[in-house]
Amino acid sequence: MTNIQSSAVVAETEGPLVPPEPGAATKARPAWRSLNFGPRLWVSAGLILLITLLAFVGPLFYPYAPDQKVGSLYDSPSAEHILGTENFGYDTLAVLMSSTRNSLINGLLAGTLAVFIGVTIGILAGYVGGWLEELLMGFTNIVLAIPSIVILILISISLQSTDIPFLKGIVGLALVIGITSWPWTARAVRAQASSVGTREHIDVAKLSGARTPGILLFDVLPYLASYVVMAWVLQLASAILAESTLSMLGLGPSGTNSLGMQLHWALAFQAVATGAWWAFLPPTIVLTLISFGLLYLQSSLDEVFNPRLRRGKKKNLAAAAARRAENARKLAEQNEREEVTA
């Protein structure tokens, strides 16, 4: 109960009474050091990096191609084929690497598109306000209420029978996912943008004659940057999952590998029931790791940008307590000395 008071008192007394010795002053810390990246951030970033390496660098060193028939239906793992073969007799690891790559590319395209649309709509609605805000947010709320999976299914069915090759593969799917998953971002960005819009530096910008697009780009967007980065990470994860959901329903990019397609074939050829774990566990694990890694990355970024969510480490708390005790001791010594000299 007295914690707040006592710490406030300490904070007041800490600085001026005991000036730091000039020699012991630390070198100026670079600005990014104050961001306080926790171990969580490193773990999650490492995880994502590992998967990216598997997807993009792995195939360069692996002897088998994903479209090279090397065995028959569900050959068990062997020294030659570490993860055996899948239902078409392709090497599972080779397929896994190409699937992961395609899923990541899909996520990147769709996630970026979704963030772009969401931020544009959100920032316009939040900053400009008025009837534009009503209109855009009304639209957003309606899209948000309709389950996106339904829209995704309906559009992908149309895409399946299209003749345009560009729309048939990963890119078409990414477009569909991108244009259906922006409402979350738009809503959150609007709230932030309208609060930034009332700050003083915006008035300064207006007075100095900046135009609205300029203000949005240089005076509003930078203040939302941390949020946009987090939203982007989330959109990446949800786009990758949306792709695999659609693929499992049989609406995936036909003729292309993706993590969802791999699971789709594994289910279609009864891999789970026959115990061919090497056919379905690898894509399952990679999907889970991607999703977990990205969400973990988002939550640790949230803690970096948002100190209120940060929980103090025991070590730091102990260090702070020790520092306070030390200061109190010095203070006492100082007082003693003053008494002596007086």
Place this chain on the structure above:
Amino acid sequence: MGLKRYLANKTLWYLGALAVAVVLNFLLPRLIPGNPVDVLVSKLGQGGMSSEAQKQTYEAFLREFGLDKSLWDQFVLYITGALHGNFGASFSFYPTPVSSLIEQSVPYTLALQLPAIILGWIIGNVLGAVAAYKGGSWDKSVFTTSLVFSSIPYYCLSIVLLFVFAVTLGWFPVGGAYSLGMSPEWSWDFFSDALTYWWLPFISLLLINIGGQAVGMRSMAIYELGSDYVNYSRSLGIGDGKMTRYIFNNAMLPQITGLALSIGTMVGGALITELVFNYPGMGSLLFGAISSSDYPVVQAVTLIITVAVLVANYLVEILYGFIDPRIRAAKSGEK
């Protein structure tokens, strides 16, 4: 006064969303270049059907789906049909009406999803609040576990559970909803049999829902813990029990909105879970319909899912209106 306005406002919005959803549901499948019947009949043609029979089938399907009429007439037919619960006949199980296919699968989906969503929400919120309040290692373990579960895609957890507990350990049956030789009926035997098949998909949905809610509730509660009223009440010496209740009540409100917004995702995930477990609900019906280009079934299922999600969202928002004291007190609606 505020409440009435809030209710009217929400009702209007949801009616608007419903209208848009119904129109999209009608229009999107019709954007397909060519028409679905072409695709279907060309598939049948590959099966070696004579051209005369093919032509007859083609025309029968065209009439059945109403594709020989103008787009507006089709829309009117579609709306009146849907209002009467008549979605036409299925292509692949011709002439079984779509509505009877749906009647067979809805109970399984409801039995799986309703308890998973409601229980998951309750358990998740309590767990998240406790984790935030207790802090320390409790918080760390609950948070990490919840984050893991909330980030596992539904179907991934389903596949792993199915493989470990059904295929490898043999504790649960592998897929399906009841044993061979059983038929769905209102009898004790059938229920106890179906229950053994129900557990695994249910647990897999429940775990993920708990995880998602706990993560959300934890960060809400941490926000509340740092707020001024908490510090003030603490300085007044208000006891832990009462404080937890205050925090819980306040952190609860965004969680209720969160439930409304996540129902759609939960339902989508659950559809795929059915697929993994071969559970004969709406998800499996949809999957079968997609792979056999059974457009009437696809359209009916997507429409029903949309309407169900919208109704659920609406009910949650109405409930929110009654719970949130700010709405009851407000003189002028929202905000």
